[in-house]
Amino acid sequence: MLEKEIAKRRIFGIISHPDAGKTTLTEKLLLFGGAIQKAGAVKSNKADRAATSDFMEIEKQRGISVATSVMGFEYKGCKINILDTPGHKDFAEDTYRTLTAVDSVILVVDCVKGVEEQTRKLMKVCRMRHIPVIIFINKMDREGKVPFDLLEELEKELNISTRPLSWPIGIGSTFKGVYQLYQKKLKLFSGLIKKQRAEDVVQLDNLEDPELDKQIGEKPAQTLREEVELVEGVYEPFDLSLYRAGYLAPVFFGSAINNFGVEELLDTFIEIAPPPQARETNVRTISPNENKFTGFIFKIHANLDPNHRDRIAFCRICSGKFERNKFYTHTRLGKKLKFASPTSFMADAKSLVEEAWPGDVVGLYDAGNFKIGDTLTEGEDLKFMGIPSFSPEIFREVENADPMKSKQFEKGISQLVDEGVAQLFYQNQKSRKFVGTVGELQFEVIKFRMLHEYGASCNFRSIGFQKASWVSSDNDQSLQQFLRSNASRVGADKEGKPVYFSHSQWDIDTEKRNFPDVVFHETSEW
Template sequence: MTLLNILRSRTCLKFANDFGLRSQYKLARCYSDDNKYAVHAPLNRIRNIGISAHIDSGKTTLTERILYYTGRIAEMHEVKGKDNVGAVMDSMELERQRGITIQSAATYTVWKGYNVNIIDTPGHVDFTVEVERSLRVLDGAILVLCAVGGVQSQTLTVNRQMKRYNVPCLAFINKLDRMGSNPYRVLSQLRSKLNHNAAFVQLAMGLESNCKGVIDLVNERAMYFEGNYGNNVIIDEIPQDYRTEASEKRQELIEHVSNADETLGDLFLEEKVPTVDDLKAAIRRSCLKRKFTPVFVGTALKNKGVQPLLDGVIDYLPNPGEVENIALIERDGQETEKIDLNPARDGKSPFLGLAFKLEAGRFGQLTYMRCYQGMIKKGDNIYNARTGKKIRLSRLVRLHSSNMEDVNEVYAGDIFALFGVDCASGDTFVTDPKSNISMESIYVPDPVVSMAIHPANTKDRDNFAKAIARFTKEDPTFHFEFDPDVKETLVSGMGELHLEIYAQRMEREYNCPVVLGKPKVAFRETLVAPCEFDYLHKKQSGGSGQYARVSGILEPLPPHQNTILEFIDETVGTNVPKQFIPGVEKGFRKMAEKGLLSGHKLSGLKFRLQDGAHHIVDSSELAFNLAACGAIKEVFEKGGWQIIEPIMAVEVTCPDEFQGVVMGQLNKRHGIITGSDGAEGWTTIYAEVPLNDMFGYVGEIRSSTQGKGEFSMEYSRYSPCMPELQQRLVEEYQRSQGILTDEKEKKKRKN
């Protein structure tokens, strides 16, 4: 039995007293299997970490091993294993089927007396907001890198997110057992591509199928992982054939840490050999300041290197008290004041928490929160700082993937969840609603892809509405809107996979199959040059008739106003009585709803009513309405019309090496490059591209830039479309109206 197991036994209290081990006995008892997860550890014994990486780097597998070695789960399962169970952190059925993480999942465990809160995040770029909001509330992170793939596209994104929230990290080079693994190349990329001051704290003993264990460079020892699941960590001397390399890499480690830490730098300059404690303390100090990244190695799938990585989390990543957390106090007419939060777990400071994620649970909305200051108990009242709403805490839970475990109180530094709280992601909760205190919200990237969506069966509309309401509330990057111009409902997201996953979830969770398709573009029709009209509407065949005459000019507005319609009454005298003018305007706007060229709306037109005529008996508002409609048809026959299309201001960010490729793609899509700038190896290209040519661009830019390119776009203006596009749109409309038959079309093509 290990010493900890001996101390757990009640019969060993006398043994503990005799050997002066009473405090260790208490510690061991409080972390016994029965109640160890309910204990609120002191602040310095808490770690809040995230596991982030590019897709398929082994994040979920690593989390599974961590939970197994810390005793949180009884057995391990593979992400896409043959036993159809799947990893515990992939609780959604879709995640297990596809073998990817879609939603970030939280859990907590205990390692060597330390409470470790873990959030496993998705790797796919489409679910980047899950990583964003997780890193917002975490104190440290493990950046997982594949020993074969190295620094990949999403690694760059995750690195930028860590930098945004100032999150210290460890690097873990995983998958040493894969063919072609090369941790030295990955370390080189970590330094060159991510600009990290990084060095190995461990060396691999063998690669691919010869991976035996790791060498701990800090403590200068070899570690082997024996047993079926690598449970038994055997510590031994460094093998003879690795000693030279270990000595060189340890010296390299000391040099890199000396560049980041003043204390160790002084020892290095004095040519003194630092002790193990000196080196550990220096690594910790420089890691907390994000000036140094310790690099661990291993293979989670083959159960090697996970336990020392956990030791690294304890040794080098910060506790909640070592991280600067700032709140804002806003008062009317005064500048926003910044205050440092007190993370002490004494419960004396007022409570302050941040809601960072929402999820629909079995018992209502589940709100994930991080407590930054103070403490709360079950039954307490808290207030939403944004809305001022009072909330009574009927239940507090801590999460282990999809399982919930009730707790009675929560302290600063804890990650927990509440039920039935109506709030938005990024809301601050306080105990004093008059304090005007709040925390900075979470950065949410803008959606980049839009698709048309509608339920496959009209009878499913209620379920469709419920699903949309839930998903748009849970995910701030998933948008839903009705476009009145094209009469379509549109969903927007971070990529085609993102929208496809939500479509599948609607079918699975709400029994509502949906149809996704390319959205229509809101084209417009306008005049090329001013055109006069003089139209008489006359219907006098006995009884009450209709008589109205309108004359004037229909002219195009300047390009910066080509999305609006103007009506101007320039009549003088009583030829057109003033009570009939609204009828003329209504007729004009009614005809503008659907143009006669391609069926799209008219815009960028000014209707100048200059004269007309009326009949003392037969004229009416309806007659002038119909006269205005006839005038527009007359202008359509006489005038020159063109179709205009929406032009988007596109901003593409990519590494310098792909600048030429990206510009070529934008030119191919009829884009006009308006400018570019660059910094630190990245180029931002500004262009104006027709919206109709932007469909499918997200997949093209990701494939051509190895997934490193990102883009955003927003509406800029309307501009005339290409002649061939106009001809195609006109033909499609005529065919739909039965004007252009196949025979006519064949004859037209022959000519």
């Protein structure tokens, strides 16, 4: 039973530079998977037309994704779990953490802009973790770069080998569909049907079929034959083992907004993408087909349902079978917890889960027990590794703008920080609070959510700090002396660990010389 459930599951993240069409592709995958009946207009300001995966009010208003959303659906005998991540660089930390919970990735690239800054950063993380990557080159209905030039750019900029598994018929105004190289099938769409699934297709099993010339014209048909012959001659046959090891990226072309190439991508994905994989812990490697349950928390979200002010921890199941109302060990706290209402997701729509398997993501209602990176087991004392934490780059002092709402203010800041959207630091016996982020937009999101979800107003005031370093030392006397001499620049994080705030790297280098026994850490997990 366990092996059968594992084999049918695929969990992947969708990543991209902002505006490459990532959330639109997610919509269309859900559409083809039968999970939704109508695709949302991602940039619409109307709540009823907002994208399924963009459920927070600020996402609907701004037309951007600022939090990872989880969606699951069944397709051709497979249970597919999609994690749609924020594209905006200010929310990269959420995306990096999400990459620890997936077994593969679909990277969306805009055919007009090609490889962009955030694309490079995300691929660097994928390569570091050897995550298998499929590349979807989007917006082929626009006048963009030539497909062969795009492939060369991908290989050069992202330092990964590519292999086209579909090929576009034309580009921009001449774009007519895609040829499925992997399965040797051609699909021609009779029109651009944005809202519904395009059913009216011509299917040909052979490029030499004269029907091709009739459908798209002699010249485009001949161009397609020549390009496909060139692709097959230049590129090695697709190697599944190289893809799963993270060295070879299959490439698909299409237009997500117009449903071109999406079904080809999904059909090939379920065939080649890896099922749930083994995970490293501080003790040993956990195999998914072990009988005992293990899982870890990779995301926490407060107020997923604004009417109930709930707080949900997202748990990636790594091994065994998860069961409702069964006690599991929270290894950091060393206590047993059971969950009466675990949920599965379609963005913000939730349904009760009785059981779940490796590769699934379940939402656990949390009364404040969880932090990102926490591990659940059936008793074994271990911790899953590799949940990244970044030193913030921008700091603001946060102040309560309404003294009558101090309780709401404290609760809101505490819960939002637990979600990982920002980090909180204290000075002067917690009378001063600093919020540290990796991007400016996070302050806007915090302010918006504090007001709309907690009824608390807050203001942010600029301070001169540019870096936070956690400090430790084997010589306690030396550490205390350092803390005293830098009292105006020292604070603590939420866990009470000492943190040194600096204006520049020069400050850190100076203190390292003055206090050689003190160690400066980039993250809180040294």
